[in-house]
Amino acid sequence: xxxxxxxxxxxxxxxGNPLTVKCTYxxxxxxxxxxxxxxxxxxxxxxxxxxxxxxxxxxxxGFEAEFNKSQTSFHLKKPSALVSDSALYxxxxxxxxxxxxxxxxxxxxxxxxxx
Amino acid sequence: NAGVTQTPKFQVLKTGQSMTLQCAQDMNHxxxxxxxxxxxxxxxxxxxxASEGTTDKGEVPxxxxxxxxxxxxxxxxxxxxxxxxxxxxFCASSWTGGRTEAFFGQGTRLTVV
Numbered sequence: 001x002x003x004x005x006x007x008x009x010x011x012x013x014x015x016g017n018p019l020t021v022k023c024t025y026x027x028x029x030x031x032x033x034x035x036x037x038x039x040x041x042x043x044x045x046x047x048x049x050x051x052x053x054x055x056x057x058x059x060x061x062g063f064e065a066e067f068n069k070s071q072t073s074f075h076l077k078k079p080s081a082l083v084s085d086s087a088l089y090x091x092x093x094x095x096x097x098x099x100x101x102x103x104x105x106x107x108x109x110x111x112x113x114x115x
Numbered sequence: 116n117a118g119v120t121q122t123p124k125f126q127v128l129k130t131g132q133s134m135t136l137q138c139a140q141d142m143n144h145x146x147x148x149x150x151x152x153x154x155x156x157x158x159x160x161x162x163x164x165a166s167e168g169t170t171d172k173g174e175v176p177x178x179x180x181x182x183x184x185x186x187x188x189x190x191x192x193x194x195x196x197x198x199x200x201x202x203x204x205f206c207a208s209s210w211t212g213g214r215t216e217a218f219f220g221q222g223t224r225l226t227v228v
Contacts (some may be wrong), residue, residue: 009155030211043119044158044206051214090157093212100165101125101213102173103148107157 002027004093006106007071013081014114021076023091033074034092034103035065044090050074061085081113117141121206121220126175126198128227136191136223144218145211147189148173149181151202152222158205164189165211196227 011033013019024074025031032051036044048059050067065076073089091106122137129224145166160173162181169180178200180192184197189208193200203224209217 006157010197036219041222043221044207044217046218048142048217049214068140096213100163100210101146101209102163102172103146103207103209104160105150105158107155 002093002095004091004104004106006024006089006091006109009107010110010112012112012114015052015083016080019078019081019085019111019113020110021089021091023074023076023106025072025074025091025093027093027095029095030092033065033067034094035059035063035076036090036091036092038088038090038108038113040087047089081111083113083115086111086113119206119208119218119220121204121223123223124221125224126226127227128193130197130227131194133192133194134196135193136204136206136225138190138220139188140206140208140218141187142208142218144208145186146209147183148207148209149179149189149191150205150207150215151175152205153202161191161204174222180195193225194226198227201225201227 003026034049035047038044054065066074092103116156119140149161159175163184164170167186182190203222206220207217
């Protein structure tokens with residue numbers, strides 16, 4: 001079965017420090033990987049994606065993510081965290097199932113950036 | 116350009132009542148999805164529609180029905196609401212190909228009492 005795991009329910013980091021939000025996946029074939037952010041009482045907003053090519057992808061708001069095929073991971077990173085980065089982050093994978101692409105989401109990681 | 120629009124934003128139902136959640140997108144996307152979000156469980160796919168005229172069950176379809184009315188609109192119906200259906204519901208749309216991201220609506224917060 002295809003799945004996405006976000007092993008940490010919550011990540012706390014001090015403002016100005018680097019942050020990492022972890023994601024691992026289990027799929028057959030080549031995955032397309034995505035990160036989304038959700039602010040309170042809002043829908044999900046797309047941050048970045050990995051399709052192919054360079055393993056380090058850059059996205060919105062200074063976020064980047066590193067794709068590691070051997071470890072089946074796609075961790076979200078930012079060199080210097082801001083208090084405004086505090087939100088719920090979701091990792092997702094999209095693979096063809098029965099000829100139709102569906103998005104499979106992880107359970108989410110709450111990021112708290114402390115001033 | 117509104118993106119994905121969901122109505123209503125909030126709803127309280129009594130057990131056994133029915134209702135339809137509406138979703139419309141203006142990006143000419145082929146595929147549309149309904150997810151529910153529950154604490155600690157992330158987003159779970161209820162139903163999806165790969166293209167106009169087709170619908171398929173997702174991970175948690177029981178108690179729901181859907182209609183892909185046209186390319187723009189994809190509705191979710193609860194025929195007989197149950198407290199277990201208390202959740203936040205999100206509609207999303209995307210191109211059918213795998214390389215593209217989905218766009219989400221603002222969500223509907225449903226409480227069944």
